[in-house]
Amino acid sequence: MRAVGKRFDGGVEAVKDLSLTVAPGEFVSIVGSSGCGKSTLLRIIAGLVPGTSGSVEVHGEPVTAPRRDVGLMFQRPALLAWKTSLENVLLPVALHRRVGADDLREAMRLLGLFHLQGFEHRFPRQLSGGMQQRVALARLLMTGARVRLLDEPFGALDELTRESLNLQLARLHERSASATVFITHNISEAVLLSDRVIVMTARPGTIAADVAIPLPRPRSLSTAHTPDFQKLALAVRDGLESPSGEGG
Numbered sequence: 001m002r003a004v005g006k007r008f009d010g011g012v013e014a015v016k017d018l019s020l021t022v023a024p025g026e027f028v029s030i031v032g033s034s035g036c037g038k039s040t041l042l043r044i045i046a047g048l049v050p051g052t053s054g055s056v057e058v059h060g061e062p063v064t065a066p067r068r069d070v071g072l073m074f075q076r077p078a079l080l081a082w083k084t085s086l087e088n089v090l091l092p093v094a095l096h097r098r099v100g101a102d103d104l105r106e107a108m109r110l111l112g113l114f115h116l117q118g119f120e121h122r123f124p125r126q127l128s129g130g131m132q133q134r135v136a137l138a139r140l141l142m143t144g145a146r147v148r149l150l151d152e153p154f155g156a157l158d159e160l161t162r163e164s165l166n167l168q169l170a171r172l173h174e175r176s177a178s179a180t181v182f183i184t185h186n187i188s189e190a191v192l193l194s195d196r197v198i199v200m201t202a203r204p205g206t207i208a209a210d211v212a213i214p215l216p217r218p219r220s221l222s223t224a225h226t227p228d229f230q231k232l233a234l235a236v237r238d239g240l241e242s243p244s245g246e247g248g
Helices: 038-046 085-094 101-113 129-142 159-174 187-193 221-225 227-241
Strands: 002-007 013-018 027-031 053-055 070-073 147-151 179-183 196-200 207-212
Touching: 002 038, 013 038, 013 053, 027 038, 027 187, 038 070, 038 147, 038 179, 070 129, 085 101, 085 129, 101 129, 129 159, 159 187, 187 196, 187 221, 187 227, 196 227, 207 227, 221 227
Parallel strands: 027 179, 027 196, 070 147, 147 179
Antiparallel strands: 002 013, 002 053, 196 207
């Protein structure tokens, strides 16, 4: 992202002069106050909405529309109510070509990875909120995307389910070469998962702080109780509470 800006009809400036590079295999979280442009920025990266200034590139190519190598996951699971868990996971494949035996095996493997054995043929209404998000996460992985964008995917879940999914996401990332951009309001979640935490200012959103997270991997819930973790979480909070990031 180079000097990205977004102004909506009516004059509201959501993002201003924001520049950021995320490397392959890097996990970057973005935190900031509500309305600071985090979700808008993610949609610009995904090619869902155009920026009004600046540019975005993925693997050296300008982003002008949605790309198959960029996957997006929202706070709500956005599952198709008339399709089963398995069919929802297979959707990224089915949209582009006929589903083959290898695709079916991979979808079943991903559902198993998220402890959804026995729920492959259940519909979303038959699943808990946490299970629905597991299906949505499996669907994201099914895309094979080299860039993964997650917009507060666990924000509506209870604390125990959220912790479990955080650990699963951390383990998946540690075995992946994909670049991940993760939006959250939760400082501890951001520090636990990330290689860097980007703090955005209040609207119009730009970068107030870029906090490196050099904690060793693999990480666990006990990582959050270490002095180093606490220092890093405080650095992120300081970024939110500084004049440039005020409003967090």
